[in-house]
Amino acid sequence: MNAEPITKVVIVGGGTAGWMAATALAHIMGKLPSFSITLVESEAIGTVGVGEATIPQIIGFNRMIGLDEMEFMRETRATYKLGIEFVDWLRLGHSYVHPFGTHGIDMLGIEFQHFWIRGKALGDTASIDEYSIAAMAGKAGKFDWPRPDTKSPMAKLAYAFQFDAARYAAFLRKKAEAAGVRRIEGRVVEVEQESETGHVAALMLDNGTKVEGELFVDCSGFRSLLLGQALDVPFSDWSHWLPCDSAVAVPCTLGGRNEPLTRSTARSAGWQWRIPLQHRIGNGHVFASDHLDRSEATDLLLANLDGEPLAEPNQLSFKAGHRARAWEKNVVALGLAAGFLEPLESTSIHLVQSGIARLMSLFPDKSFSEVEIARFNKETEREYSDIRDFLVLHYHCTERDDSDFWRYCRNLEMPDGVLEKIEMFRRSGRIFRENNELFTEASWLSVMLGQGVVPLTHHPVARLLDETETLNRLAHIRKVIEQTAQQLPTQDQFLQQRGGAMSPRERLSA
Template identity: 80%
Template structure:
């Protein structure tokens, strides 16, 4: 007999994770007979909201829901994002961009980076940024939509968004409720479980109401009420590799450059983020409490704002890592309830999105098949580890030795996957994307080259062009990209022209 489908889903916690899950489930699964989604959240419990910057995969999520991009830009006060600028990471005074999209032009059947590496070997020291349309447009404050299937450099552009996470959650809430999601106000005081199997059967609220369900999605943040507390799934601690365990965040009025880039500036015991939105700047300082006091970290952040603070600093504590299993019995955790990796590469919201996509792909019936659960957990574990390795690269591949924190990071014992990637790139300039991992070859090239990792050799085919032709081709690619950037509108002009700009009176500037 075929098990009955799951039709009663309960989401514990709102915020970005909860409402992303609710909106997606209602949109994709809502036509199943009797299907219902109930989301429980308490206005008295705040959300963390450290993730205001995203990566290009968010476009696919928004399109799946049929979201109009300009409406989304206005409602969430969003700006475009073409990459992340890393300042002072290699050494003080140095910067580079990790752009979205790809570099240059593949030639003679091999990857572009080999010709760039050869150019460096014969005297052309142009940074790889110059071969990225996203990096150059970002630094120029320009933006336009990509032009796929053309010979323009704009065919190689990719983009994401920077938005107000609280507004995004409200935006999704409206869509989810329109699709039939029921929101219940309340604080969970007890998790009810089957005495024999341990399966969660319901949650009791402070009002006395009990909400029963078949599938529970834990979006309760760091508390991890269902997965961590009730089901006691252990936490994998990665703080040896990622020692930052604290953050302080504060919004401020607009000031400084208004580029379509997130900025990460290295500090003595961590780094500072700067996220330009249409109406304000998002700022934060991620740091290691073993190497800097909370008071000093806050003072350092406030002394390096481009505008006037709009709120009191918000203090956060965390441990890098994730739950040993993101899906246990009939509970799936998303967002901070599943794990936390600092937002250095803007992956927090993506991990929510990928968890939702994985759940939709493996959506259970009431038998909760062990095979599907194991697959979900295996893919989740791999994704966390891949992102961890990419983050560790930033800290380890640095010339900085000006503080105890940076000396610790430079001497880390690297995870095996990261060590192999570095050895391969140093040896031959080659980059391999394993198991369809999140970060592409272009991303690894951006950060390895930006952090001063230099290959000893390049692909032999890159040597088939003589030196003069190699240098001429590289110059031509740079010139075409620079000319294309000159023709693009500024980000502000693009938003005005397309209807995505917020009214001038809603912009807060110094």
Template identity: 45%
Template structure:
């Protein structure tokens, strides 16, 4: 209806803030709609970015393909390496590790996932470790990588976030984005509509727009401060609220997986790039002080320090609306989940793709806003539940932090998933959610949760047939993995880093 429409056609898009979120939005909008839009990005070199989002998931590969970004060029420019998954060390219990890989494990039947056949084989003494049936997982363990035909190896990247923003800036400017070097002094609103009218800069000039994208980080200058959108706090489930990051020189072969090493009150990341390593520690300030966390990080890094430790504060959660009036929040301006599953850049990407699908070319409709917000809320809540799973399903009770995590009440949506898998081995997931069935299975098994039963389809196989089925998959995985080159050698040939 006509009264449901606000303002006229959208021609002027203003992106407030740069960094990964701002320049990803600029790149996608300019590459797809640059011929019909005037796109400006306002950022200041004096305002630093969080800049530690160095691990990604496979959706970024597809995002780059949509934009026709050359992989070799991008990887060389960002000193990137390949990533096949995440190694969780000491999460299930002290001294016990597992890998959540990006691959498929085994072969599913239309009626039941592979885990049911594996469970039956385990009961009969016919199955090996669940990870032995996944190519990506075995390749990660053996430090191997190569591109395979028909995307036969699922992968993502480790990258330098600062260099990535710089790379996307060049890409965006090629497609007509105008960068304005300035600080935002004030946000001007239209009193009648409540929409944002312009950004007033510290130079005194104004930047008017029809649609504004808030990429101002945790400050959320537009969505949070100017429009007053409230924040939904999830710290009752996700205790961590602080991080300390630093970079070190490389000291050995770069591995194709992120390391997530559990501590008594949080966890530590280690991400290998070409020429350096990204390190950090994520922790709960309710359970440990900054000095202790910093000392633990410094005691567990390798190689010469390239930067000084930098402390970051955050609050897990999301704005109650990520699109309000004529402003959309992206990245940290819209919400934050700790980086345990490397989902920050993915959520930026999803926000951008959703905007392109619902782009208000002829004017802003409340129906579009409602649909955008509903999809965004579903996206981040399913990811939130997956992250909470890592803490809830653990055998650790050795510190107050892990005791509290294991015994906390969790959202009903997650409680159902846990109970369903524990009772039946089944995984319930929504149609468009990020993490596939195998991701849930890998983490739940990795954390020590074994289903009580399996699907009856697996019982239709006798021991000989089931043994042959499982061993055929395992042998094929081992044969393919053994033919892959070492990850570091492949990277050195494929995309050697540029200075």
């Protein structure tokens, strides 16, 4: 006998997570008979609103819900992103790019990095960045769409976006409400639970409204109103691996270099982000409060802006980790309600997106099968762990010892998976991607090399090319990438030509 289908979904909290969930649910499931989606949010409760940089998977989400890219660019004041530039992470004065896409060309059945490693042994001094079209175009301030069906380096390009998170939420809200999502204004003051099962049955709002539902999606941010508070799901604390627990954020006027790159600059007790948009620059300083006072952290951020501040600094506190179970009973948490990993690799919005995709794949009926719930939780925890490991790599592999913070990071007891990857790469230049993890071999390659992990040798097949042929091929690849990058339009030109630029009037009033 088939269990009854769910027809009433209630989302608690708006912001980016809430409206992404609402839009996706409406697009995928909104036409089911009697299916309703209600989103409860209070204008009196602010959102974090600092997760403005994304990774390429966001393109798939936007296309899935039917967004027009140029309308999206205009409405959210977005710019393109070809990767992240890391400044001062290995040592002061050093920088590298973690680009989207791949490096060079695989040859003779093995990965490109083995030929690059051999080239280094033969005296070639070119950095791995020079073999990435995304890195070279990004540093030159250039952008164009990938051309996957060509032999051009542009076939190797991938991209993402940098946008105003508040505007993105508002943009999605219009789409969701047009698709039938009902928004209710109000602050949740009581959570009613069924006596026998402990399932959430209804929400009581401060204005006296009662909101009943069958499936509840918790997008209430750090409060984790349903999952953490009402259902008391414990928090797995990862702050011993990721000690940064505070941030201060402030937007500023446009200034400095105009590149389609997010920048992360290491500071004495953390790092500073720079996210250039069409109308402003988003800035923030993530730091460990055990190593730096909040007022000093704020002063350091304000002293390193490329323009004039546009608002008072926004102070944030957090703890790295995740809820032990992201799905409990009839509550699924997304975004900050499920966990937090600092935005060093711009994964915050992706974790919302992947949680939505997982929920759609495992969407329950009223029986709430433990099999589906266990699968959801297992995959969610693995994704958090994979991202955590990649973040820890940045902190542990460094030459910096100029502060107590960096000395602590250099001596971290690393998760086993990271140690294995580092040792494998250091010994042989090989990289393996585990369980279809989020970060690809190309990502591990760029960050391990950027953080000073130097391979001792390479795959033996790379020796099948003689020394002259190896150096000539490497030089040719670099030249083609450099020439291709030079021929691309600037990001501003691309946005103007394609209709994605905000109007001059809007720019003046921003």
